[in-house]
Amino acid sequence: MNRKDLFSRALSLDSERLHFAAHSHHLWPDASFDGQLRAWVEANRFADRKWDLIFGEVIPEAQAQVARELNLPDPNTVVFAPSTHDLLLRIVSGIERKPVRILSTDGEFHSFRRQGERWEEAGEALITRVPLEPFETFGDRFVAAASGGGFDLIVVSQVFFRTGQVFDRIADLAALADPAGPWVVVDGYHGFMATPTDLSAVADRVFYLAGGYKYAMSGEGVCFLHAPDGYCPRPVITGWFAEFGDLSGPPGGVQYRADGGRFWGATFDVSPLYRFNAVRAMLDEAGLTTADVADHARGLMLRFQQAVGAGEAGGLAGAVLINPVGEGAERARFLAFRHERAPVWRQRLLDGGVVTDVRDDVIRFGFGLYQDEADVDRLVAVCGRVL
The missing domain is CATH 3.40.640.10 (Type I PLP-dependent aspartate aminotransferase-like (Major domain))
Structure with a gap:
């Protein structure tokens, strides 16, 4: 489930950008x-x-x-x-x-x-x-x-x-x-x-x-x-x-x-x-609850987490994943990786068209309604190329 249709205005303003900072400045829906x-x-x-x-x-x-x-x-x-x-x-x-x-x-x-x-x-x-x-x-x-x-x-x-x-x-x-x-x-x-x-x-x-x-x-x-x-x-x-x-x-x-x-x-x-x-x-009209959105984001996070673990995302394999997707239902909507090169990685990703953010030595990837599995696969590919 992705609802890119609900974000057509924001996505059209930079169609090539991969915005994985939904935990920071979340893109705004058309509504x-x-x-x-x-x-x-x-x-x-x-x-x-x-x-x-x-x-x-x-x-x-x-x-x-x-x-x-x-x-x-x-x-x-x-x-x-x-x-x-x-x-x-x-x-x-x-x-x-x-x-x-x-x-x-x-x-x-x-x-x-x-x-x-x-x-x-x-x-x-x-x-x-x-x-x-x-x-x-x-x-x-x-x-x-x-x-x-x-x-x-x-x-x-x-x-x-x-x-x-x-x-x-x-x-x-x-x-x-x-x-x-x-x-x-x-x-x-x-x-x-x-x-x-x-x-x-x-x-x-x-x-x-x-x-x-x-x-x-x-x-x-x-x-x-x-x-x-x-x-x-x-x-x-x-x-x-x-x-x-x-x-x-x-x-x-x-x-x-x-x-x-x-x-x-x-x-x-x-x-x-x-x-x-x-x-x-808008969410009510679409029949979407916070639980629905969280489940969608959880699936994307798990896909990314598995790709990192398999060594498909470049240097991220050497970082410490602080908050891995586990069994608990309550969790953040982002994955946080700790590594001394986190600021460098953020800039390289930004140069590659991927928006993330950094807090000290932690790089964060946020997930939301306007992303799908293809976006995650593109993210993995960019990480593998530039990190």
Whole structure:
């Protein structure tokens, strides 16, 4: 199963390119183009009245789509922002204790990594980082550190961006969560719409951050937060959108919405939400679920993995495959190979018309709906020739 027909615009712009970076800047489906156009038309048709439409229809539709994807009991726990970094700042702003005591890992994405390092420099945070390696023991080591107490915030990825390894102990962290602290934040950017994710059992105790740049196929600017009720009721950093709706707060004080809307920012570009809604509608019309797409990608990954193992993909045979396709259903939508020549390989592949990406000494190959077995065979051939 490939659905190149759903990506005709993007693929036609560079018909010879092999884009194996679906885990990075995922190509946009044709439906997203239609969604972008709709955003423009409705903004100009309704002008000053457009926000009634956005908050009355566009945002609720997007909230419902996120809730359905994650099996959340209430769509109103979902709020949107241009980046997950914005939302992370709002969460941390609500922690009264300073410096904030944070438990995390040495494998988090740069939006947290860099901010955390700066907080430490400024004396605003004390961060304990649990090493990912050896990953076979990571889950036990991380949960043990969290169980030891003494943290205001626990931040961990569902799928680690560099290695593609999956953290499967979210329920254990949720059992430790408390409105008084610690709060648990799961970075789901490489999990959302990459692998089936059911948060119903932990939705009342964990925050979940993700966005549309990758597997949601919607581009930048459509990031979201699921915020459990009772946790961080009065974030310090919010915008004026947070004071519309069912409000609560001290008499004469700053009022907040009681649902996830307490994390709203201010005026923002809503066209990404239109793209997201259009892409989700496209998938529904095509009868495609995240599980379907993940199964398709899994088959392509296995084909590539076997070719590498057979020595058909040049120097990749000498690299360490960090996250091989195995028996587990939950996995990343990319294969990560560690080798000192990874940056050189990426450039050689790019010169050969193949788009991948590199994180330090790890080269990543991402798979999605717009690829088929013939594309994988072409990829193998290029690897065999240039690596």
